[in-house]
Amino acid sequence: MSIESDLRKDGIEVVSQLDTLVVNGLARNIASRLCATFPNFGLDEKELFIKLSRLDMYIAKMPEGMAEANYFYKNNSIYFNEHIPKEDLEEFAIHECIHHIQEVKDKKNYLLRMGLCDYTEFKIYGLALNEAAVQLMSSKVIGIQKDFVKYYGLSFETTSPSYYPLECCLVNQLAYLVGEDVLFDSTLNSNDKFKEKMIQITSLKNFMSIENAIDDILQFEETVIKLNNKILEIDDRNKKVDNLVQKISDLKNDIKVTFLRTQNLIVSSCFDYMFNEITNLEELEAYRRKLYKFKDYTATADGYTFFNDYYIEKMGQLEHKYNILENGGTETALIEETKEQSKIKLIFRSLKKMIYGILGLGEEF
Secondary structure: OOHHHHHHHOOOEEEEEOOHHHHHHHHHHHHHHHHHHOOOOOOOHHHHHHHHHOOEEEEEEOOOOOOOEEEEOOOOEEEEEOOOOHHHHHHHHHHHHHHHHHEEEOOOOOEEEEOOEEEOOOOEEOHHHHHHHHHHHHHHHHOOOOEEEEEOOEEEEEOOOOOOHHHHHHHHHHHHHHOHHHHHHHHHHOOOHHHHHHHHHHOHHHHHHHHHHHHHHHHHHHHHHHHHHHHHHOOOOOHHHHHHHHHHHHHHHHHHHHHHHHHHHHHHHHHHHHHHOOOOHHHHHHHHHHHHHHHHHOOEOOOOOHHHHHHHHHHHHHHHHHHHHHOOOOOOOOOOOOHHHHHHHHHHHHHHHHHHHHHOOOOOO
């Protein structure tokens, strides 16, 4: 299929090409900002500028709801929505330039890999995972502050309130668990460090389930956009519109259910693994802090209690494990506590009481 056919398939109509001076200016600024933001990933500013300056960039008409910019690897080109002000082109170009940096092709110019996304003969794996990771990197370069948003009945904070917010929320949870540098290294350099670390703390099966679920969410969202565009093309409200509205409602529910199920899997599989790895009181306290802080990365919804329930359960298990570790790994009676050990116990009990109070469960200690 030709480039023109690909563009028509996606509803992209070229209006004009950016001149060399504009492209060079964007390449220079983006190369500088990427190297300054990610100094430890082997980027060379001069080489990166040359690489990015060779991209062709176009202004184009794009369908409603489509991304404001798109990178096409077949002709190394970026297409910007004609509605984007000239002064904002750089902001949108960063995401697409990262795609260009991360791509891995064979000798016939076939795409094999793009960061966290693998292109196989029969299926693409990790497309949404990669898009979210690239968007998190772009937000970091731009310096976007966290914003509180609500989509599909899900409320959460994110540095990407407008682009892939749900996918970014889940991937940001993974970044918190394995380390942001691990995620961004694999995203930019198309290596398996992130995948291997995730498999270590959650298993291959669970990692694949998480990866596929994020892909599903992206697919559901794209279908919602297409259905909304179909509704806009219908002049009069009729039964066909009602059917489309119902399909959109069902898809929105699928998005919410898939998101929460995936978030629950991330919480239970990763923190269960880390709990079993605790061997001393320092690791126990570090685990408690990590689990407590994870709440800042989760999305909430009406009637959603999984994380709070899990947290309360783990606090009880941690107190029991503390008693065992305190006694040298045995289940015998408690030995005399030091002031520091008593303080840790008090923290556990206070947090448990606080959670029970919030949930209206009363004190059970």
